Amino acid sequence: MRDRLIVGNWKMNGGLAANTRLLRRLAAGWHAASGRVLAVCVPAPYLAQAQTELQGSAVAWGAQDVSEHRQGAYTGDVSAAMVAEFGARFAIVGHSERRQLHGETDALVAAKARAALAAGLTPIACVGETLVERERGDTESVVAREIDALTDALGDDAARIVVAYEPIWAIGTGRTATPEQAQAVHGSIRARLQRAGAGEIPILYGGSVKAANAAALFAMPDIDGGLVGGASLDGDEFLTIGHA
Ligand code: 13P
Numbered sequence: 001m002r003d004r005l006i007v008g009n010w011k012m013n014g015g016l017a018a019n020t021r022l023l024r025r026l027a028a029g030w031h032a033a034s035g036r037v038l039a040v041c042v043p044a045p046y047l048a049q050a051q052t053e054l055q056g057s058a059v060a061w062g063a064q065d066v067s068e069h070r071q072g073a074y075t076g077d078v079s080a081a082m083v084a085e086f087g088a089r090f091a092i093v094g095h096s097e098r099r100q101l102h103g104e105t106d107a108l109v110a111a112k113a114r115a116a117l118a119a120g121l122t123p124i125a126c127v128g129e130t131l132v133e134r135e136r137g138d139t140e141s142v143v144a145r146e147i148d149a150l151t152d153a154l155g156d157d158a159a160r161i162v163v164a165y166e167p168i169w170a171i172g173t174g175r176t177a178t179p180e181q182a183q184a185v186h187g188s189i190r191a192r193l194q195r196a197g198a199g200e201i202p203i204l205y206g207g208s209v210k211a212a213n214a215a216a217l218f219a220m221p222d223i224d225g226g227l228v229g230g231a232s233l234d235g236d237e238f239l240t241i242g243h244a
Helices: 014-027 044-052 080-085 096-101 106-118 131-135 139-160 179-195 211-218 235-243
Strands: 003-010 036-041 059-063 091-092 122-126 162-165 205-206 227-228
Touching: 003 091, 003 205, 003 235, 014 036, 014 044, 014 059, 014 235, 036 091, 036 235, 044 059, 080 106, 091 106, 106 122, 122 139, 131 139, 139 162, 139 179, 162 179, 179 205, 179 211, 179 227, 211 227, 211 235, 227 235
Parallel strands: 003 036, 003 227, 036 059, 059 091, 091 122, 122 162, 162 205, 205 227
Antiparallel strands: none
16 A cells, blocks of 8 residues: 655745644644655745744645756755755645746756755656646646656656646646546556556645545545645645545
């Protein structure tokens, strides 16, 4: 049995006072359970706050992006080593919002995953198709291209990452993939990863996950947990998803 991993992606939301309430709710409400990990990926300025509030609790934390570079003249960027210094365990890379709004390519996403690994972080690499691509019947080929870019660049290290399948049409839309739709893609991702020697890594589903649909999604054989946006901003709802 693979571990269950539930990760909150706060995106560009939060503020010191609201974060304190949310992080304290999670720290108090989540208890270490074998085979289950709960984590939050916060905006970079709040990594120190996440560390202060969550250290000693069973909740892990991480960043939403890292630079592909180690250090240097890259104004505005945050290195993986900086993120790791704040006790973070995870870094999301290649979220569709970064691919679409910041022009991140498959090669750049793979370089970011490599930078995260080099700093001791576990990258959560996101893949997924647009609605147009799905309707054209291109879901499998788009996702295969994104997965292959990661496994080709990482080699044996691909077995140390987490993949999140996030159909872009399901993000923030309230329109979730059905468990069967998600499982079909997760199964094809698993097969692709297996060929690269990374068949046992966690594959998370993301896209309008909430307390009401989490259990049905997580019951699918190749869905190992969730990457949760909006619903991770509500402590009780996120804890319920964690226990689903
Ligand atoms: P929502 O859960 O708000 O749809 O966001 C999903 C997502 O993009 C998580 O990374």
